[in-house]
Amino acid sequence: MTTANKTCSLERRIYRFAVSVSGVIAVLIILWGCTANNFNAGAIAWKTYSNSRYGFEFPYPSNWISLAASENGDGIALISPQNKTVEIRGWASQQLPNSIVTNQESEKKLKPNFQTAQGVSGVLVVEVDRRLGSMTLTLTQSQVKYYWQGRSKSQEFQNYYRFFYYIAQEYRIPKS
Template structure:
């Protein structure tokens, strides 16, 4: 009888892991049928508990650097800044100095980068007369520690997944992006989210 119970538990663990894997690869998972048998209900509850444990253990925080191991990148042209791990390597900046990227030396496909640029659109006299108030942004879903609202988007791809932040301050558009292999994105997610929160831009009076 004990072997039978162990077999049932192993089957549930396997199905739970398979369901989680399918969710990660954006595949449809068929819902389980309702359970009426009390013993089956207990096993179903056990399966849910095991699924929660699997999810918790998969969201590791080992990728978070320890205190005191951070550096701050400061852009010399647009004066924005964000933290990055001191162990990460800096990529050569572009000639226009609009930003820079940093890579994880242990995982070169994992990187963070920030950049900015002016968003100047010509406005005719008639358009200027009609524009009595700034158009509110409907895409803002994120607030940085600095208190600036922006749009934070997460894209889960088959191979590479990314987190992208866009902020608008005056006529300058600020961007930040983090990416990693999709199979490791859950390991980096909290780490990326923290850096996005710490992204800072200069006040309008100090913009270039």
């Protein structure tokens, strides 16, 4: 084996090791966030965002800053005043009739794994990569898809996991 081949082989092994370590770190962050005990909803002054177009609502800390509202009124984005990289978003969209079949087929892959305090079942997805951690809730009712998302830098995600989870649980949609 030539020196160049040995170098490439070593680089590939180092790369594979780095990728596997980052995957393990992401899983540990998620698991650590699941067991974090430092969130107390009662210690926060809450407001409720209510969307007039789609009728959904969710609580958010009263001191969080609203970003510019969307022109079509489909949702809102809020950021933490202490850390501008932490944000929560809520939005909804009307499904076009010809896309409903396609969406239903793709949703069969993601079975409901979450239930809101309102009793509505949906899909909650937690993703953490090297840069960003997010928790995204998707609820579907009739021809409307409702979304809520909390995001932070991946290394801070464990600190916000229970906070995001609480808001996702409190997300409400109109009764059908």
